[in-house]
Amino acid sequence: MSKSSISNSVIRRLPRYHRFLGDLEANGYTRISSRELAEKMGLTASQIRQDFNCFGEFGQQGYGYNVKELRGEIGKILGLDKRAPMILLGAGNLGRALASHIDFVNRGFELIGIFDSNPDLFGIKIGELEIHDIAQLESFCEKHHPVAAILCIPKAGAEEEADRLIRCGVRAFWNFTHFDLRISHSDAAVENVHLGDSLTTLSYQLNSIDGGADSSEEEDTEE
Amino acid sequence: MSKSSISNSVIRRLPRYHRFLGDLEANGYTRISSRELAEKMGLTASQIRQDFNCFGEFGQQGYGYNVKELRGEIGKILGLDKRAPMILLGAGNLGRALASHIDFVNRGFELIGIFDSNPDLFGIKIGELEIHDIAQLESFCEKHHPVAAILCIPKAGAEEEADRLIRCGVRAFWNFTHFDLRISHSDAAVENVHLGDSLTTLSYQLNSIDGGADSSEEEDTEE
DNA sequence: TAGATTGTTAATCGATTAACAATC
DNA sequence: TAGATTGTTAATCGATTAACAATC
Numbered sequence: 001m002s003k004s005s006i007s008n009s010v011i012r013r014l015p016r017y018h019r020f021l022g023d024l025e026a027n028g029y030t031r032i033s034s035r036e037l038a039e040k041m042g043l044t045a046s047q048i049r050q051d052f053n054c055f056g057e058f059g060q061q062g063y064g065y066n067v068k069e070l071r072g073e074i075g076k077i078l079g080l081d082k083r084a085p086m087i088l089l090g091a092g093n094l095g096r097a098l099a100s101h102i103d104f105v106n107r108g109f110e111l112i113g114i115f116d117s118n119p120d121l122f123g124i125k126i127g128e129l130e131i132h133d134i135a136q137l138e139s140f141c142e143k144h145h146p147v148a149a150i151l152c153i154p155k156a157g158a159e160e161e162a163d164r165l166i167r168c169g170v171r172a173f174w175n176f177t178h179f180d181l182r183i184s185h186s187d188a189a190v191e192n193v194h195l196g197d198s199l200t201t202l203s204y205q206l207n208s209i210d211g212g213a214d215s216s217e218e219e220d221t222e223e
Numbered sequence: 224m225s226k227s228s229i230s231n232s233v234i235r236r237l238p239r240y241h242r243f244l245g246d247l248e249a250n251g252y253t254r255i256s257s258r259e260l261a262e263k264m265g266l267t268a269s270q271i272r273q274d275f276n277c278f279g280e281f282g283q284q285g286y287g288y289n290v291k292e293l294r295g296e297i298g299k300i301l302g303l304d305k306r307a308p309m310i311l312l313g314a315g316n317l318g319r320a321l322a323s324h325i326d327f328v329n330r331g332f333e334l335i336g337i338f339d340s341n342p343d344l345f346g347i348k349i350g351e352l353e354i355h356d357i358a359q360l361e362s363f364c365e366k367h368h369p370v371a372a373i374l375c376i377p378k379a380g381a382e383e384e385a386d387r388l389i390r391c392g393v394r395a396f397w398n399f400t401h402f403d404l405r406i407s408h409s410d411a412a413v414e415n416v417h418l419g420d421s422l423t424t425l426s427y428q429l430n431s432i433d434g435g436a437d438s439s440e441e442e443d444t445e446e
Numbered sequence: 447t448a449g450a451t452t453g454t455t456a457a458t459c460g461a462t463t464a465a466c467a468a469t470c
Numbered sequence: 471t472a473g474a475t476t477g478t479t480a481a482t483c484g485a486t487t488a489a490c491a492a493t494c
Contacts, residue, residue: 009461011427015420019401033475042405045475046463053477061476062470078423079430097320098418107419108426148429172429174422178242182265189428191421195321196330197238198416199397200301203331204234205412206371206395207302232485256451268451269487276453284452285494 006054013051014074016041021071033064079108084172086148087113087140089161091121091131094176095152099126109148113140141168148172155179229277236274237297239264244294256287302331307395308367310336312384313375314344314354317399321373322349332371336363364391371395378402 020041024032034045034052041048052058052065058073059065075081086109088095095114104111114126115134124131132140140146149170151158158177165173172189175181181190243264247255257268257275264271275281275288278300282288298304309332311318318337327334337349338357347354355363363369372393374381381400388396395412398404404413 015423093320097316107422191425199330200238202414
């Protein structure tokens, strides 16, 4: 289980494998071959076998892979058997949506606290959790030791709050801020999610399939 | 401007370039060299020059790049000078958050309609837009011709609704459903956003920096 | 002109695909 | 045993990096 040898491209595919295997399991599959899985996922069988071999031999020649076992194995590699305590900073639209929409427990986390700086929000409940004053962050962390945080705060405060969280012992950031976090300190994990960039990419794709959104653009028909 | 020649890896980086150049402009930069930009973005100068050369020569030897001009050029390539009419399907937590949180216009889109199947929501306003009955989708599309759609609906209906939208003339999907859209029909653009996968990746990263979330896991100190 | 920095070609690196012997 | 399918090595492909001549 020497994790450090697994390449980043493979890691990015693991959650998707996990998801597809879950669907298969739900649909009553007990075994699947790399060829069949490849077809369903739009990958090559070769790639799937290469990927799975990064972390051991889970298949059986002439048979394929045991769906449930393989899924469990991938889940363990991803740390989904853990429940890392996580807090949310910023209870605006997006923060609240994530708090109630995301299945934290099946992603290796548990949401244990929500913070905002707007007094109007203090005490309001999102699911089971109340929104707390961000001023109470330090005392909360001393007591409950969150190791991960979601950042749904304005760009301006992002870096500062991240540093503050690092001092509180937080080592993983799910960052929705319009700012690319690159934690200089120690080793902290960062997942920057730029929804705006994602939409921008869609704009490019849309404009690629034909000459423009809807209107009378000039056409350079020159493939 | 032969778009089809630009590789996917480059395209994925373009929104980020656009964002950083915007920040630079806001901070009063008029020119920047590939070396300096590389430092700020955590890339190599070589890569930046390669990337920018995919779509023309925007730099000037001995000088660097004009920030404003370069940003405008990238924006044009991304189609950010357009306002492709877009609708939202699903006005749950996430849908509502996106509707009010995302800067559509600066991403090449304009949100023109919101739909849900829950009658309790009909008539409620999100920003300037009312939530409509999804039953009115077809008549709305005939009138307003949206070309793009956000999917924030349950997984079960995703494929079906996508097909329905295709029939209505929609050709771009920003998909937040737990389902990998792969439009078989014609050429439609799809951007699958799996927030769950993103969080799962963070779980992996967190578990990589040390032996576990917080508790007394067995440690395989090896590597 | 001299210095800086690009545009671009060549070299390297990594990831994907193909092929096939091992084996269930 | 024969058929199927893996694990794994080798070949290909693409993306990143390095290097340098062109040029502002």
